Amino acid sequence: MQDRRELSPTKINADLLNFTLKTPLWFWIVAFVLSSILGVAAITYIFILYYGLELLGYQNTIVWGFLITNFVFWVGISHAGVMISAILRLSQAEWRRPVTRAAEVMTVFALATAAMFPVLHTGRPWRTLYWAFPYDYARGIFPDVRSALIWDPSAIFTYLSSSAMFVYVALIPDLAVARDMTTGWKHSMYTVLAMGFHGTGRQWKLQTIAGILLSALILPVFVSVHSIVSWDFAMAILPGYHATVFPPYFVIGAVHSGVSAVATLMAILRKIFHLEDYITADHFDALGRLLIVVATGWLYFFLLDVFFGPVGEGATELAVWNLRFFTFPYSILIPIMIITGYLIPVPTWLFRKMRRNVTVMFWTSLCVNVGMWIERYYIIVPPQSFKEPFTFEWVNAYLPRFADWILVIASFALVSFGVLIFAKLFPIIPLFDIKEGQVLKQEIRIGRVRVPAVIRE
Amino acid sequence: MAEHHPAAHQSEAQVTRDLLAWRQRMGGAGVAMVILAILAIAGLVALISLILSGPEPRSKWGYVATILAFLLGAGQGGPIIVFISRLAKGFWAIPIRRAGELLAISGLVSVPLYLVVLFELPEWYNGQVWRASIWFHWPGAPVVWDAIFILMLGFTGLALIYFSAIPDWAAARDAGVRGVTANLSRWFIGTQKQWFVLNMGFIILGAFYVMTYVYVHLFTSADMAMALVPGWHSSVFPAYHAISGFQSGLSMVLLISALLMRFGGLRDYIGREQFWGASKILLALSLLYFYLTWAEFLLPWYGREPQEVQYLSLVLFGPYKDLYVLAFFLSFILPLLFLIWNPVRASVGGPVFVGCMCMAGVFLDRMRIYVSAWSVAGPVGPTVVQVIPPTQYPNLLDILIMIGAPAAVALLYLLVLRIIPPVGIWEYKLRLLLRTERAYLGSEVTVLAKPR
Numbered sequence: 002m003q004d005r006r007e008l009s010p011t012k013i014n015a016d017l018l019n020f021t022l023k024t025p026l027w028f029w030i031v032a033f034v035l036s037s038i039l040g041v042a043a044i045t046y047i048f049i050l051y052y053g054l055e056l057l058g059y060q061n062t063i064v065w066g067f068l069i070t071n072f073v074f075w076v077g078i079s080h081a082g083v084m085i086s087a088i089l090r091l092s093q094a095e096w097r098r099p100v101t102r103a104a105e106v107m108t109v110f111a112l113a114t115a116a117m118f119p120v121l122h123t124g125r126p127w128r129t130l131y132w133a134f135p136y137d138y139a140r141g142i143f144p145d146v147r148s149a150l151i152w153d154p155s156a157i158f159t160y161l162s163s164s165a166m167f168v169y170v171a172l173i174p175d176l177a178v179a180r181d182m183t184t185g186w187k188h189s190m191y192t193v194l195a196m197g198f199h200g201t202g203r204q205w206k207l208q209t210i211a212g213i214l215l216s217a218l219i220l221p222v223f224v225s226v227h228s229i230v231s232w233d234f235a236m237a238i239l240p241g242y243h244a245t246v247f248p249p250y251f252v253i254g255a256v257h258s259g260v261s262a263v264a265t266l267m268a269i270l271r272k273i274f275h276l277e278d279y280i281t282a283d284h285f286d287a288l289g290r291l292l293i294v295v296a297t298g299w300l301y302f303f304l305l306d307v308f309f310g311p312v313g314e315g316a317t318e319l320a321v322w323n324l325r326f327f328t329f330p331y332s333i334l335i336p337i338m339i340i341t342g343y344l345i346p347v348p349t350w351l352f353r354k355m356r357r358n359v360t361v362m363f364w365t366s367l368c369v370n371v372g373m374w375i376e377r378y379y380i381i382v383p384p385q386s387f388k389e390p391f392t393f394e395w396v397n398a399y400l401p402r403f404a405d406w407i408l409v410i411a412s413f414a415l416v417s418f419g420v421l422i423f424a425k426l427f428p429i430i431p432l433f434d435i436k437e438g439q440v441l442k443q444e445i446r447i448g449r450v451r452v453p454a455v456i457r458e
Numbered sequence: 459m460a461e462h463h464p465a466a467h468q469s470e471a472q473v474t475r476d477l478l479a480w481r482q483r484m485g486g487a488g489v490a491m492v493i494l495a496i497l498a499i500a501g502l503v504a505l506i507s508l509i510l511s512g513p514e515p516r517s518k519w520g521y522v523a524t525i526l527a528f529l530l531g532a533g534q535g536g537p538i539i540v541f542i543s544r545l546a547k548g549f550w551a552i553p554i555r556r557a558g559e560l561l562a563i564s565g566l567v568s569v570p571l572y573l574v575v576l577f578e579l580p581e582w583y584n585g586q587v588w589r590a591s592i593w594f595h596w597p598g599a600p601v602v603w604d605a606i607f608i609l610m611l612g613f614t615g616l617a618l619i620y621f622s623a624i625p626d627w628a629a630a631r632d633a634g635v636r637g638v639t640a641n642l643s644r645w646f647i648g649t650q651k652q653w654f655v656l657n658m659g660f661i662i663l664g665a666f667y668v669m670t671y672v673y674v675h676l677f678t679s680a681d682m683a684m685a686l687v688p689g690w691h692s693s694v695f696p697a698y699h700a701i702s703g704f705q706s707g708l709s710m711v712l713l714i715s716a717l718l719m720r721f722g723g724l725r726d727y728i729g730r731e732q733f734w735g736a737s738k739i740l741l742a743l744s745l746l747y748f749y750l751t752w753a754e755f756l757l758p759w760y761g762r763e764p765q766e767v768q769y770l771s772l773v774l775f776g777p778y779k780d781l782y783v784l785a786f787f788l789s790f791i792l793p794l795l796f797l798i799w800n801p802v803r804a805s806v807g808g809p810v811f812v813g814c815m816c817m818a819g820v821f822l823d824r825m826r827i828y829v830s831a832w833s834v835a836g837p838v839g840p841t842v843v844q845v846i847p848p849t850q851y852p853n854l855l856d857i858l859i860m861i862g863a864p865a866a867v868a869l870l871y872l873l874v875l876r877i878i879p880p881v882g883i884w885e886y887k888l889r890l891l892l893r894t895e896r897a898y899l900g901s902e903v904t905v906l907a908k909p910r
Contacts, residue, residue, distance in 0.1 A: 095908070224749060236760050243761060246693035248753040294545075301672065302697065309680075309693035445907040447891050454907040456898065 008278060013435050014178055017428045020274055021179060022187075027273075028425060035141060035418040042411030045404050046121065054124045058401040063385040065238050067405040068122040071412050073377045074258070075115035076157070076230050077251070078370075078416075081259030082108025082164055083223040086171075087216035095105065095455050096287040098434040099279045103270060104263045105168045105422070106429065110419030111262075119153065121408070156229040160222050167219060170211045173198050174433040216408045227251045234381065241321035241384030250302035257292070257299045257342070258373035261366040264288045266420070268363035270429060279430055284356035288366075289356030289383075296347050296369070303376075317387050324383045334379050342372025468726065470887045476726075477879040477886070478630050479653035483723055487872050501862010504855040505574065513578045516686075520829035521856035522578075523682050525863045526571045527699075527824040528706070530678060532817055533564025533867055534611060534671060535707020537618055539739070541664030549906060550735040553728045554884045554887045555755050556854030557718060558711040559622050562615025562667075563874050564867040566657070569612040571863060575682065576601050611670045614663060619874070621659050625884035627877075639877050669823045675700035687772060689765025690831075692871075698750035704881040705743040705789065706820035709813030712736055714871075715811040718880050727881045730806055737797055737809035740816065744793040751786065766844040773830050781826040860877040 008016075020028075049056050058066055085104035089097035120126045177198040180191035198204055230252035234242040236438075264285065271280040311322045325331050346365040347354045356362065380401050423429065443454040508518065536558040543551035579601070620642070627643035646652055679699035684690045712733065719728040755774065758766035774782050793812045802808035833847040852860070892907040 221745075228749075228753070232756070235757055238761050238763060243757065244693045245695070245754050245757045246697065249694060249697060249750065304675075305693045305696060309691055309696075312691060335519075441903045443896070445892065445894055445905060447907065447909075452892070452907040452909045454892075454905050456896075457904040457906055 002210065008435065008439055010436055010439075012430055013439075014182065016276070016278065017430050017432050017435070018179060018182060020424060021426065021428055022183065028421070030419060032418070035414045035421070038411055038414040039418065042407050042414070044425060045407045049121075049124075049404060054115040054173050055138055056402065056404045058399055058405055062387075063382060063399040065122075065381050065385060066302060066399050067378075067401050067409055068118045070374070070377045070381055071409055072115050072118035072122070073230055073251075073381065074374050075111045075118070075412060075416070076227060077255035077258045077373065077377070078117060078262050079108045079160070079164070079259065080223060080227060080252070080255035081111075081263045082106075082167070083219050084256050084260055085263055086167065087219050087223070090212065090216050093457070094287070095438060098438045099276070099430050100263060100284060100288070101269060101434065102168070102171065102431045103266050103429050104259075104320040105164065106420055106423050107262060107266060107416065108164045108259075109161065109168060110416045110423075112157065112164060113419070115413050116154075116157050116161065118408075118412075152229045156222070156226045157270065158195070160219075160226045163215070163219050163222055167215050170208065170215060171431060171434075172427060173208060174200065174205075175428050175431060179428070196391055202435060222253055227255045239384050240315065240387055241310070241325075244306055246302055246305045246309070250299075250325055253295065253299045253302050254373060254376060254416070257295045258370050260288065260295060261346075261369035261373070264292070264362050264366035265370070268359050268366075270424075271359065274424075274429075282359070284337055285359055285362045286356045289350040289362060292369075293347055293350050294367075296343055300343050319385055321384050324386060325379060331379060331383050334375050338372045338375040340372070342376060343369045468573055468890060469907070470890060471688075473886055473890070474629055474633070474883055477626075477881055477883045478633055478635070480722070480724075480879050481876055484872075484876060486721075487819065487875075491872050493871055494623055494865045495870070497865035498862050498869055501859050501865065504858035504862065505571075508855055508859070509574060516580060516835060517829075517833040518577075518856075519575060519578045520832035520850055521825070522571070522859055523575050523832055523854050524821075524825045524829040525860045526568060526575055526822050527678060527682070527703075527828055529564055529568040529571070529863060529867065530674060531703025531820060531824075532706040532710045533561050533568060534615065535704045535869055536564075536711050537615060537664070537667055538671060538704050539708050539711055539736070540618075541660075541668055544660055544664060545703050547908065548735065549889055552885045553724075553881050554711055554715045554732045554736070555885060556622065556878070556880055557714045557884075558707075559619055560871060560878065560880075561707065561714075565612030565615045566870055567863055567866045569608055569724045572678075573605060576604055579681065579684075580749075600681055601908050602676070604674075604681055607670055607677055609782055611667070611674050614667045618660075618663050618667060619878070621656060621663060622882060623878045624656065626879055626882060629883055653662045671703075672696075672700050675703055675864060683827050686831040687769060687843060690769045690773070692754055694750060694753045698747075698754055701743065701746050701750055702789065702820050702823060705740070705747055706817045708736060708740055708743065709816040709820075712740070712810050712813040713817070716735055716806060719806070723878055724880060730804060733806050733809040734804045737803040737812070740793065740809060740812060741797040741803070744790050744797065744816065748790040748794075751790070753860025765842045768846070772834070772843055773827065774845050776830070776846050778826040778830050781822045784905050785819045785823035785826060789813045789823065790819075 016426040045056075054064075057068070082105040085097060086101040091317070120129050123129050173195060176191050176195040177200065180188060180195045185189060198208075214270045228248035228251065231247035235244055237243065267280050267284065267288070270276060307322075311319050326335055346369050349361060349365050355365075386398075420429075443455040443456055445454040446452075505522070511518075513519075538558075539551065540555045540558040542548070543555060543710065554632050621640075624643050624646050625648070627639040628646040628648065631640040631643055676696040676699075679696045684692065684695060715728050715732060718724045755770075758770055792815050795800050796808060796812050802812075829850050830847075833850045834843060835847065892909070895902050896905050897903075
């Protein structure tokens with residue numbers, strides 16, 4: 002990192018625990034707005050429970066709409082945490098330090114939000130347990146374990162619990178600092194959560210080993226989660242879904258949207274918490290470079306799906322692609338997806354000046370997630386219009402209703418609310434990681450220039 | 459990682475002197491070059507006789523396609539690691555970058571071979587044009603795109619070698635070496651602008667090379683394998699093909715680096731650090747190999763549609779099942795079991811041994827794919843493989859071609875080493891500037907500069 006500043010441990014503690022220890026007025030205003038949205042969503046959902054799923058825009062054959070799109074989208078966003086934390090930690094990328102915690106926290110809340118949608122989608126959420134767990138041992142009746150719909154809960158809850166553990170292990174040293182700087186109930190809470198961490202050599206060693214082990218162990222889970230989500234679709238022989246490229250295509254798309262979401266979040270955090278000394282232009286530069294590679298990988302898999310989907314397949318498969326590309330309203334979604342997901346952001350990120358501009362990074366990364374949400378929608382909804390060989394020969398287009406839109410907006414509010422509350426209770430930028438970065442910082446003199454350097458861990 | 463590397467005690471002048479004098483140490487390679495030349499000529503004669511015998515039966519081209527597909531990975535995949543390490547500022551890879559870059563010379567073998575195989579693809583079925591002719595059906599002919607991309611890959615690879623060699627040739631020129639290389643580097647005197655152009659050239663050419671590599675693998679896997687097997691429409695297969703090719707390319711770089719270290723007297727330049735760094739990528743690629751293999755397998759196995767059942771019976775569980783299982787072990791199971799251990803990764807022999815296994819695995823896998831695909835006889839049109847053909851064993855011509863093609867690549871590699879040093883002098887000197895050892899808290903640590 003070129004743009005590093007000299008930061009004393011005292012300043013780091015004061016800066017990064019500021020929001021945790023003091024409550025500004027805007028916190029209450031934002032919390033109120035978000036809770037209000039969640040309240041409206043809760044009321045809407047009560048109506049859905051009472052009147053049934055007819056309040057959503059479902060059609061005869063199209064019953065996977067906004068709820069399932071939201072599910073896939075938020076599982077995708079949740080891939081940010083591991084991508085940033087685990088992979089960058091294992092590859093010793095220095096720029097990861099201020100970014101990791103926010104990414105991990107977003108993972109946890111995004112995943113919890115995602116997990117909610119299939120349950121809402123069932124219409125009778127109290128029956129979900131019957132499908133997810135074996136019941137009636139006496140008669141040997143079990144849910145079909147060969148169903149991808151059963152693999153999902155296992156993968157998601159494994160990822161959720163391991164991500165939560167990942168956040169917690171990295172949080173322990175910071176909890177100890179917070180414990181030493183607080184009194185009253187907060188002190189008691191941090192004391193319990195810090196589990197007696199006092200920074201002895203052995204404790205640091207265990208914490209470091211745990212972090213590295215979790216990083217390595219969480220990676221397969223990270224890949225498997227979105228692969229399994231993709232198999233929810235691909236395992237069906239429905240034309241448009243049945244494509245072998247779906248697992249890597251979903252995973253790379255998830256990383257694309259997840260890392261973009263981290264860039265958006267970092268820009269917001271930097272602005273509202275005045276973290277200019279910690280989240281610098283260098284971090285956005287690095288995120289931008291990473292995103293160019295990820296976005297291009299995503300485009301490659303998208304093109305593979307487009308090239309090989311129609312090739313050599315039957316008339317129905319061709320009809321699906323015809324619907325996706327050339328039939329309104331789906332036909333306008335593809336250009337929007339390509340433009341917002343790739344054509345606007347990537348050429349912008351090719352310029353270093355743009356990557357280092359926080360405002361540009363905020364808007365372009367936001368733009369990516371508009372494209373990625375549409376991508377989920379375009380993958381999921383159109384093929385369902387062609388279930389006619391099995392069920393119907395006629396079908397109307399899926400038209401989302403008020404309840405659909407409210408639940409989409411509420412999902413964003415829920416994740417934002419979760420991150421906000423977390424940032425209020427715990428430092429959202431890891432103190433110990435920043436301090437470690439300061440310790441490892443060096444300089445090498447080359448000719449007349451002093452080049453920033455780092456001790457290789 | 460505070461490894462005591464000889465780089466810490468080398469001076470720039472010493473490096474220039476030593477690496478420019480490297481050519482004199484190649485005397486022992488003469489015998490090897492003669493043997494390789496004989497094998498290459500034998501392979502060429504075998505290929506010509508195969509061409510003269512006509513395109514049918516299609517099955518006789520399976521092993522030629524196999525070695526071609528292998529070279530597209532193990533040879534053309536080498537420069538990819540160079541581009542990645544340059545892009546990610548992975549300075550650990552500097553001593554082995556040249557070994558990877560020079561593998562692009564394999565394009566001189568794989569490009570002509572590719573064009574030969576391209577023209578052996580079936581063009582007709584049931585009296586209709588199935589594959590548009592390169593001559594009469596432009597621009598819809600898929601072979602046109604295949605030909606354009608393989609030529610672009612070949613040329614870009616050679617351009618990368620040229621760009622990389624310019625500063626070293628300039629250094630040799632300034633040290634008094636005359637000849638073609640001095641003329642080729644005549645314009646380079648090392649101004650700031652020239653270095654800027656050179657560095658941008660590496661990024662742009664490298665990115666272009668990677669994209670072309672990916673597309674060549676897409677076309678190869680689609681036109682020379684999938685299109686020949688009715689009902690085989692796997693969209694993940696091109697990605698799998700490209701990644702496994704890169705796995706074998708990295709393995710080849712490791713093998714060459716170890717040979718240069720052992721027999722080329724480059725112990726002062728190439729060390730444990732390079733193998734350690736590369737082994738992590740090799741482990742990741744092995745895991746990726748498994749992931750893509752699994753994605754490729756699970757869907758048709760689960761779908762159970764008639765064409766999927768037949769495709770699985772042919773390519774996976776049929777006559778080439780043993781190759782499939784062996785390749786899976788060599789490319790994934792064994793690399794995982796070895797590379798999961800840090801002492802193995804941090805050694806020189808461990809990653810090289812695993813690399814050799816990966817190359818063998820990828821070769822067997824290519825054999826399974828291409829021999830089975832080319833063995834499907836008859837029209838290409840129907841959507842299901844009607845009859846699973848029996849195992850095709852290689853004949854003498856196939857064996858000569860499969861030995862001759864890599865021998866030709868090895869010969870070209872040795873010839874190029876006579877005019878280009880095996881370690882990039884300019885990059886190695888950059889490494890000396892950017893890396894130092896310092897005392898820190900009672901121990902010695904490595905400090906790496908991270909310039910923009």
